[in-house]
Amino acid sequence: MLMFIVRRLMQTIPVIIGVTFVVFFIMQLVPGDPAVLLAGEGASKETIEAIREQLGLNRPLLVQYFDYLTSVFRGDFGVSLKNSQPVLDEILVRLPITIELAFFSILITIVLGMAAGIISAIKPYSLKDTTVMIVALLGISLPSFWFGLMLMYFFSVKLQILPVAGWDSILHVILPALTLGAGGAAIVARMTRSSMLDVIRQDYIRTARAKGVRESVIIYKHGLRNALIPVITVVGLQFGALLGGTVIVESIFAINGLGRMIVDSIRMRDLPMVQGGVLVASLVFVVVNLIVDVLYRFFNKRIELN
Amino acid sequence: MMTENNKPILEVKGLKTHFFTKRGVSKAVDGIDFNLHKGETLGIVGESGCGKSITSLSILRLIPSPPGKIAGGQVLFKGKDLVTMSEDEMRKVRGNEISMIFQEPMTSLNPVLPVGEQIAEALRMHQKMGRKAAWEKAVEMLKLVGIPSPEKRAKQEPFQLSGGMRQRVMIAMALACTPEVLIADEPTTALDVTIQAQILELIKDLQNKLGMGVIMITHDLGVVAETCDTVAVMYAGNIIEHAPTEKIFANPRHPYTQGLLDSLPKIHEDQEELQTIEGSVPSPYNMPAGCRFATRCPHQQPICHEQQPELIEQNDGVKVRCWMYTDHWTAKSVKEEAVK
Amino acid sequence: MQAALDKKVLLEVEHLKQYFPVKTDSLFKPKAYVQAVDDISFKLYEGETLSIVGESGCGKSTTGRAILRLDEPTAGKVYYSGTDILGLNKKEMRKLRGDLQVIFQDPFASLNPRQTVKQILNEPMAIQDVVEKSKRMDRMLELLGYVGLPPEALDRYPHEFSGGQRQRIGIARALAVNPKLIICDEAVSALDVSVQAQVLNLLKKLQKQFGLTFLFISHDLSVVRHISDRVMVMYLGKVVEIADKKDLFDTPLHPYTRALLSSIPVPNPELKRERIILKGDVPSPINPPKGCRFHTRCPFATEKCKLEEPDLRELDTNHMVSCHYAEKFM
Numbered sequence A: 001m002l003m004f005i006v007r008r009l010m011q012t013i014p015v016i017i018g019v020t021f022v023v024f025f026i027m028q029l030v031p032g033d034p035a036v037l038l039a040g041e042g043a044s045k046e047t048i049e050a051i052r053e054q055l056g057l058n059r060p061l062l063v064q065y066f067d068y069l070t071s072v073f074r075g076d077f078g079v080s081l082k083n084s085q086p087v088l089d090e091i092l093v094r095l096p097i098t099i100e101l102a103f104f105s106i107l108i109t110i111v112l113g114m115a116a117g118i119i120s121a122i123k124p125y126s127l128k129d130t131t132v133m134i135v136a137l138l139g140i141s142l143p144s145f146w147f148g149l150m151l152m153y154f155f156s157v158k159l160q161i162l163p164v165a166g167w168d169s170i171l172h173v174i175l176p177a178l179t180l181g182a183g184g185a186a187i188v189a190r191m192t193r194s195s196m197l198d199v200i201r202q203d204y205i206r207t208a209r210a211k212g213v214r215e216s217v218i219i220y221k222h223g224l225r226n227a228l229i230p231v232i233t234v235v236g237l238q239f240g241a242l243l244g245g246t247v248i249v250e251s252i253f254a255i256n257g258l259g260r261m262i263v264d265s266i267r268m269r270d271l272p273m274v275q276g277g278v279l280v281a282s283l284v285f286v287v288v289n290l291i292v293d294v295l296y297r298f299f300n301k302r303i304e305l306n
Numbered sequence B: 001m002m003t004e005n006n007k008p009i010l011e012v013k014g015l016k017t018h019f020f021t022k023r024g025v026s027k028a029v030d031g032i033d034f035n036l037h038k039g040e041t042l043g044i045v046g047e048s049g050c051g052k053s054i055t056s057l058s059i060l061r062l063i064p065s066p067p068g069k070i071a072g073g074q075v076l077f078k079g080k081d082l083v084t085m086s087e088d089e090m091r092k093v094r095g096n097e098i099s100m101i102f103q104e105p106m107t108s109l110n111p112v113l114p115v116g117e118q119i120a121e122a123l124r125m126h127q128k129m130g131r132k133a134a135w136e137k138a139v140e141m142l143k144l145v146g147i148p149s150p151e152k153r154a155k156q157e158p159f160q161l162s163g164g165m166r167q168r169v170m171i172a173m174a175l176a177c178t179p180e181v182l183i184a185d186e187p188t189t190a191l192d193v194t195i196q197a198q199i200l201e202l203i204k205d206l207q208n209k210l211g212m213g214v215i216m217i218t219h220d221l222g223v224v225a226e227t228c229d230t231v232a233v234m235y236a237g238n239i240i241e242h243a244p245t246e247k248i249f250a251n252p253r254h255p256y257t258q259g260l261l262d263s264l265p266k267i268h269e270d271q272e273e274l275q276t277i278e279g280s281v282p283s284p285y286n287m288p289a290g291c292r293f294a295t296r297c298p299h300q301q302p303i304c305h306e307q308q309p310e311l312i313e314q315n316d317g318v319k320v321r322c323w324m325y326t327d328h329w330t331a332k333s334v335k336e337e338a339v340k
Numbered sequence C: 001m002q003a004a005l006d007k008k009v010l011l012e013v014e015h016l017k018q019y020f021p022v023k024t025d026s027l028f029k030p031k032a033y034v035q036a037v038d039d040i041s042f043k044l045y046e047g048e049t050l051s052i053v054g055e056s057g058c059g060k061s062t063t064g065r066a067i068l069r070l071d072e073p074t075a076g077k078v079y080y081s082g083t084d085i086l087g088l089n090k091k092e093m094r095k096l097r098g099d100l101q102v103i104f105q106d107p108f109a110s111l112n113p114r115q116t117v118k119q120i121l122n123e124p125m126a127i128q129d130v131v132e133k134s135k136r137m138d139r140m141l142e143l144l145g146y147v148g149l150p151p152e153a154l155d156r157y158p159h160e161f162s163g164g165q166r167q168r169i170g171i172a173r174a175l176a177v178n179p180k181l182i183i184c185d186e187a188v189s190a191l192d193v194s195v196q197a198q199v200l201n202l203l204k205k206l207q208k209q210f211g212l213t214f215l216f217i218s219h220d221l222s223v224v225r226h227i228s229d230r231v232m233v234m235y236l237g238k239v240v241e242i243a244d245k246k247d248l249f250d251t252p253l254h255p256y257t258r259a260l261l262s263s264i265p266v267p268n269p270e271l272k273r274e275r276i277i278l279k280g281d282v283p284s285p286i287n288p289p290k291g292c293r294f295h296t297r298c299p300f301a302t303e304k305c306k307l308e309e310p311d312l313r314e315l316d317t318n319h320m321v322s323c324h325y326a327e328k329f330m
Helices: A002-029 A034-039 A045-055 A061-074 A087-122 A127-141 A144-158 A170-200 A203-210 A215-252 A258-267 A271-299 A301-305 B052-059 B087-093 B115-126 B131-144 B150-154 B163-175 B193-210 B221-227 B245-250 B255-262 B302-306 B331-339 C060-067 C090-096 C117-128 C133-147 C151-155 C163-175 C193-210 C221-227 C245-250 C255-263 C303-307
Strands: B010-021 B024-036 B041-045 B068-077 B098-101 B181-185 B213-218 B230-235 B238-244 C009-022 C032-045 C049-053 C075-080 C100-103 C181-185 C213-218 C230-235 C238-244 C313-316 C319-321
Touching (some): A002 A061, A002 A271, A034 A045, A087 A127, A087 A215, A087 A271, A127 A170, A144 A215, A170 A215, A203 A215, A215 A258, A215 A271, A258 A271, B024 B068, B041 B052, B041 B221, B052 B068, B052 B181, B052 B213, B098 B163, B115 B131, B115 B150, B115 B163, B131 B150, B131 B163, B181 B193, B193 B213, B193 C255, B230 B245, B238 B245, C009 C213, C032 C049, C032 C060, C032 C213, C049 C060, C060 C181, C060 C213, C117 C133, C117 C151, C133 C151, C133 C163, C133 C193, C163 C193, C193 C221, C213 C221, C221 C245, C230 C245, C238 C245, C238 C255
Parallel strands (some): B041 B213, B041 B230, B098 B181, B181 B213, C049 C213, C049 C230, C181 C213
Antiparallel strands (some): C009 C032, C238 C319, C313 C319
């Protein structure tokens, strides 16, 4: 297991480097000149040129890239083009908030998704099952920004039981986490259902019944433990989608997280902020994937020992 | 291999299990009668589709329902009818008084639970043992079935054990609560021949120790000859011959049994060509009105196609379901047989 | 029964090895291999049926696959009519494949469920180009005739047939390109006894009719007895005994063969015989025992057996055994 973790960690290094490369060069394609934006309206050509010189934007791209790369490894993510604050500091302020949001969203994804999947699987093709699966289909199909706005409209504006925006109390968490987690929950529900249906047909379930085990124990002890193994992988993959979704949800609910920071920075062509944000988001994603892989191998000793 | 007490512990009377599907009704088991005594090994033998596995699943009411259903008959165990028992009472019987082991040890054990736990579960449930006591007994059971280093093995998961060992675990699990009947559904078909010999010996050994009745379901007549006291041959959902083992092999009555024995490649003899049985098994969705074997039978007569014969006991204790052994068989045809 | 065996050697296998690498978790542990087939040599004569018999993990199926280069062998030579086929390139090998056909065990898995019987039979003919397009239909009908299937079968799909019938389709497919050698890999193991009998009779008939050579891989000794001329017994990747059929069954010399024969349940309750029941499980082919591989389960093992691997020696006419003490069973 240890070797596996070490190997995986070593694999992440080229991944991270690749991410920085992609982000850097994609940002170059975005129209808009940071020097011009910084200089402001009606600035003279000389001023713009001077700013460009100062920021080192005149140098060949590859040189700029390598410069960036080496700084990153030193922990220096550069400074914001907007307010000259160190990028890393900004990120560190916002990261915990996004992590919290992601955590609660995943919780909803897992709990809601698995519960729905199990209910469906117990009585396949029944009314309950069909209803749940249709709701799940809606969950996957409806765009999160619309869903989020709808939730906000009903619960915050019409019913006034939940706050509209901000991030101060647990009440603030509910709607964003629901918005973010719903899509994942739908996928997990479908996955859990099909996995459970598959498991229930297996020989070892028949053996358990032949032993006289109660149906509820069969489902929860014998069935679920096997059925959830592939679901873990799906949850892990969902996390990636989730990170992407934070961008939208944080913007809608005015949450001061990493996603919103990235969006705002893109709009303002604040290249170092974008790079830093995406880099950190990628790191988080990689770490989460590693955890999921380790968990998967932990629960599934067969893969481990083979 | 001797039968003990005369009163049977299991009496199956007219058991019918049908499957109701879109294609129609499949009469997979259509009127089975047999008894099992303490210490007796009854072999239920037949080819694929004859209904032998469904019979055993029906006894324990493990038929998936829908689409299956026990459509008639009784299964009397210690005086009570298992067919009409409540599900709760049935659960107390399964794994406790009547146990079953299956064919595929690879897939019949839960892959994510340690094998010791799978045995202990039965003990905690049926014998109300505490965790520690159940675990200890589970380890003891592993030892009883001949698994070396049982304490270590008990903590392992099935994939860490070989096929033979997994089957031993299945046996340990089935016998943990000392049941009175063990149903073994093709227990050695998926195993190598040398391991098969070990497992069959183990089952016999434990049967003697625990005094169980064993129902051995198989398609392998060799296994039957080596392990069973009595044999019931099944064809297309019915028992067509039921007799003590020596009698079935020495003097098979039913043409199907004869055909089956003739088509076996003999390990101690050379044959130019193997005997075969013409035709194929009728579809369970469309059983013929008369004897189900009639179309393939070398001795078929008009009466065979009109009416199904009953399972009738002959003078020497052999039960056979065939018109040839009844008064309805026309003397003419018997003479023709003698001439041939 | 085969009359005089044609002494022409059709296939000669020399020191064949097939090792499969095993993934190890750590970067530091030495690479481990499943030694599925570990240095075996044998000859196959034209027109005969040689059976390879053994239990799971002995390497018999792997041998069959290695000969056909379905898995590339790790080492060794396979001479077909004098040419080492392991040295041929893809193009040359393809030409030869028409001569070397195979029938697999699982009649449900070895036929493409999306192809009609017509397509299944047409494919090998098209690839090997042995029959011109215009004559193919006739050939297909001919093939169906050989295996006892009606012409209507051509337009049906595999799932519409029973196991025995599907196996017949497999046989027809193998015959389509006029092979010389057919490897039957557990070809009747998945069939009911009565169907098995039909298919075995068919194979025997076709062998006579077309002068085929069979390499028959099976774990079922009664089937092997019926269909073989010679039998080769394998254990953990090694050949332990090769002999003419009668000799192997009447006077088995290797302790494993003797145990194997005695464990087979015989459908005769009157027969009293000495059962040799082996203890323990088959050792792992990743780490086979030193010396004679069978020593861990052999009731006669000595110190010598634990250290020295026995050679395959000829003890009687055509009867080769790999055991230090085989003489004592003669």
